[in-house]
Amino acid sequence: MRSELYRGMFLSVTNDTSNKVTDYSELSNKSFQILEYWIYSNQIKNEIEITQEIIDEIQVGIDYFQLNQTNPNLFD
Template sequence: MKRIYLNENENENEKDFIIERKEKQYKFPKLILIMRSELYRGMFLSVTNDTSNKVTDYSELSNKSFQIFEYWIYSNQIKEEIQITQEIINEIQIGIDYFQLNQTNPNLFDLLINKFNNQNQNQKVKKKENCLIF
């Protein structure tokens, strides 16, 4: 799955479903969405006459939070350079429910909490290093 994400230009044919957001369209393979989200599993596997390959995202997630979801869906990871805030954690928690994500190992919420705690721990250490001790 991570290969599809990382080689995004080479694998456009594999991305057969679009999630539209206000400013951008995100392309995903239906199979990955079926594996990761009960919302999309129900949508794609139900018997309907709808042949649409596009849906509008009403989750109201920030772009940063949606990009965290996108990367996790493909890789089971969070990008190293992403700074996690309490606001992002709150949004992701709502998004997990909205998208009815299959919380496989590693669990997205647990990854966020661990990264958030590690970031805060590193900030405390940096502050201590910058203090003068008399």
């Protein structure tokens, strides 16, 4: 599940036309989930910290996708 989310996020960012991904829905959904977590956990964060959390999550997705490209069977 998580790997598919990351793949969708990366394809959305790169607009990979081979998979006909043309929107940022996965990226937006993940960003919303991060915001929702901080709101409901009552851990007040400023906008810089929240933005960094989103960036970190995107980077994990990009790293996963790049690893998967170099070794497609790694996560099977």
